[in-house]
Amino acid sequence: MTMSTALVVSGSGRWADPWHPFEQTSERLRQVLTGCGLEVTVRDDVEDALTGLPAVDLLVLNIGNTEGPDPDLPDLPERPGPEVVAAIETSLQQHLERGGALLGVHSATTALPTSPTYASLLGGRWVRGRTMHPPIGPARVEPVDVDHPVAAGLGPTELVDERYSWLETGPDVTVLCEHEHDEEQHPVVWARTAGPARVLYSGLGHDTRSYDSPAHRELLVRGVDWLLGRG
Template sequence: MNANVVVVSGSGRYADPWHPFEVTSARVAEVLRDAGHTVTVTDDVDARLAALAAPGDVDLLVLNLGAGRTPDERDVVQSSDERDPLPLSDADAVTREGLLAYLERGGPLLALHVSSTSFGFMPEWETALGGIWVRGISMHPPYSRAHIEVATDAHPATAGIHDFDVDDERYTYLRVSPEVTELAWHELDGSREPVLWTIERGASRVAYDALGHDAASYDAPEHRAILAQTAAWLLGDA
């Protein structure tokens, strides 16, 4: 299936000082174009998500977002268990409405890496994604060569893909729903931590890939294959 894929790339309050979103979004777009899809990359995050309130021609939504460049932005955008629910600003409200409308229509979603920290103003995000980064609990050890264990052939996203090594961050102690299907892991201090999962909510398929800190992550052929095969599953092609 040649799908219309929109990659929404972190900028403004969805950027941060640590992740080169312009670079990684370009690499993701390259992988998906090589898989035969038409890919558009945009960094106008709130406007693009708000536009999803009305049905359109987006076959697959990919989110490659951060959670704030400054402490004030992170207080709003980053997930946290340390505060009461935030009142929605006008921008927050239309962003939330658009993303939730897309998912409720059955739109497929692929969220990447630090996107699990985003949308602190949207309490539904954790349920939609199947898990979340929790400020003060979740962490990652220093960027390093990581060994990734793969549930080979357990799901279309991992068909034919075996364990591999990749230069990346290893997200750890995410809060993960027992409803997800975990498909890849790393290990830290004896704890097996998921870095790839899928979940189905109603008619919508959702996948989360915790890898993807920088361009080096997409130098691993196994990671590129995971990305392409996950997209195929989300689109119903696998």
């Protein structure tokens, strides 16, 4: 039986930032995916990986953006130009059209802030000047769609993480898990279908402490099973 394949694209250069240890979290993702029986490749040459995307069963985006998350913070290296953005959009669309699954992790919602297409494919985005997170610390994430295979029977996820708040979500997503901040509920895990493909986004995974949580790892395993149509 042929193993399912996964590509983890790990943030570096202008697809990274000073706040997220992408190399470390990508290794933790690799461990989870390998435990799911996948043949896993990790690449940090982000633009080459995404514009020349190989045919894989699961694409994992563990990337970010050098633009400061708040307008008062300075930008870092230059952002990718429109030609690169368009090439990545096309490559991601083709991946989904051929039935490939997509998992976006944590700061993936920040990666292409000028691309409505990318936000639509992922199911949401970080809105600069509006989206935020309280200081990293103990967090509790609750399942809200108990009928979805990823969340059905899942208990609360307790972990140490950032809690992205006021993310913008698309109209076609199913919110699976939320957290509470400032007396409001905020979506942190969602799913969508895109023709023959499935997409999952998890706002969890700031650093390795997040992956130390058994409940977080269980959530990821459930997500992989759903993305690949298992069970």
